[in-house]
Amino acid sequence: MPIIPNLVERWALRHNKAPGIMLDLLGANAFHSAALAIDLGVFEHIGAGEKNPAELARLTGCDPEGMRRLLEFLAAAGYVQKKGANYANTSLTNHWLLKSKPGNIANFIHMWNSLLTETWPENLEYALRNGSIRIHLHDWMSLKPGRWAIFNESMAAMAAGPAEEIATRVGLSPDARRFLDIGGNHGQYSAAFCRKNPQLVATIFDVPDALEYAIATNNPQFDIRAGDIRKDDPGSGYDAVLVSNLIHYFGPEECQAIIKRAAGALAPGGMIVISDQVGSSNNRPLVDAFLHMMSLHYFIMTGSNAYAPGAIVSWLEAAGCKVVRKIKLRSAPGQMLIIGERTG
Ligand SMILES: C[S@@+](CC[C@H](N)C(=O)[O-])C[C@H]1O[C@@H](n2cnc3c(N)ncnc32)[C@H](O)[C@@H]1O
The missing domain is CATH 1.10.10.10 (Winged helix-like DNA-binding domain superfamily/Winged helix DNA-binding domain)
Known part of the structure; x- marks a missing residue:
């Protein structure tokens, strides 16, 4: 403050x-x-x-x-x-806070003020008393026109810094041709991978309301697909799959199933990158407070959590992946990449 x-x-x-x-x-x-x-x-x-x-x-x-x-x-x-x-x-x-400055968080602040802080007084007590959500974030956003647009724009603005860092530090092979971005929303992460590899085609897979921004970019390297990763098939034979800020939407059993589906979409030897806010203590009071705030927010609005790295590793291993690297992002404190390879 x-x-x-x-x-x-x-x-x-x-x-x-x-x-x-x-x-x-x-x-x-x-x-x-x-x-x-x-x-x-x-x-x-x-x-x-x-x-x-x-x-x-x-x-x-x-x-x-x-x-x-x-x-x-x-x-x-x-x-x-x-x-x-x-x-x-x-x-x-x-x-x-100036929208003209690279790396500004004006859209993120707008989203919290005009969307997310509104969800707390409406839903916190219900979730605490019942141990379950009153309404899912997606359904709550669909109640009023404009809410999805605020959400999508904020997600896109917040991706600007991490997208470059993730694409650089993951270091996709120059031979990679097919990339899957599950819960890809704005497609900014895919765009960063595509800039480094002009032959890459990135499939942005997300629910229909989340795809407006990615569609509007008209990126010729994008293949945009609407679907629900819990029940719809995202395709197969990908060289790499990114699951960024998605698993904090789901309970542990659904996370396990989603990671299994993501790994199953890979060609043998393909790479899976999980990027998320990890809920472990860093002895950094501000980062820890942010993660605990988000953990409570997920409890209220999606019935989920910011998971510990150990849980993510165990889901990857159960899905037939060997964990090869863990990377703490410099551009987004509290955010970690856990990278696995599909064995067999
Ligand atoms: C917090 S946003 C993250 C967006 C982007 N991956 C990023 O890191 O900036 C989570 C995304 O997951 C998507 N999502 C949530 N549930 C989904 C589902 N069942 N199937 C596909 N996408 C889903 C949301 O619509 C949203 O776009």
């Missing part, structure tokens, strides 16, 4: 002389305020040149007094800085 307590405040929090939960209250509301500022284009306008509240109110169609108070709170929360009568972005905002 960008609010940094001073020495006295830190002492009071550390010694429990002040209620630490107030940081979370501030964080929750600062998050909503910063996300709204992203949606209104406040940071983009400021990025083009420092501005005062009245100018920003006019540019965004907002009330001047409301904008002044929003900016004061955003300044207290570390997103903007006051400079005389004007406001400038902080380096945090310039680096991470």
Whole structure:
């Protein structure tokens, strides 16, 4: 959280002389305020040149007094800085929240604010009391037009950094011709593999609502197929298969079955790459907190989990694959690749 307590405040929090939960209250509301500022284009306008509240109110169609108070709170929360009568972005905002900057997470923040945080108050208590989900994330997104588009765009934006790293570090053989991307959604990972291997054809396999973005890219190396990996056949004889951020959608038995189906789609000696948020402790408080938040989120919305690497390895072995490499991604802390080869 960008609010940094001073020495006295830190002492009071550390010694429990002040209620630490107030940081979370501030964080929750600062998050909503910063996300709204992203949606209104406040940071983009400021990025083009420092501005005062009245100018920003006019540019965004907002009330001047409301904008002044929003900016004061955003300044207290570390997103903007006051400079005389004007406001400038902080380096945090310039680096991470401007849509024009490579590696920005503006779409991801938009998705959490406008989609996923809404799911918690609606579904957390139900899932906790019943030990099962009230409604699956996909069905919940299908209830309102536009939700799938927000989800797909955020997934695509978040893939930009890891896609290049994954394609580089996996190092597909130059002889590979057929690639399967299960739950491939936007196809950005496939696109990165295709850029390195112009002869590759990548089959993007996903449920119909998830494929809009990949279809719109018109990538000539894409073969786009709609289906449900639990019951539909993704084809066979592939040189490599990627299962990225998919297994955290399913319970352990379904994961086992999906990995078996993915491995079965490979030619003998083919490579299977599982990429997912792994739920093991890293002794990194921020990464651990994120993984625990996601684990709770999966419990609420998909009835699943962020699994430990050992579980993934055992599913791969049971599916007739030898695990050959594990890679911790630099571009996505908490994310790991577990790479196997189909034996026989
Ligand atoms: C969290 S997204 C990840 C998208 C992409 N692979 C990535 O890593 O950015 C999970 C994807 O799995 C897809 N998915 C979930 N259940 C599926 C199923 N039963 N069959 C095929 N795809 C599924 C979702 O539609 C979604 O596109």
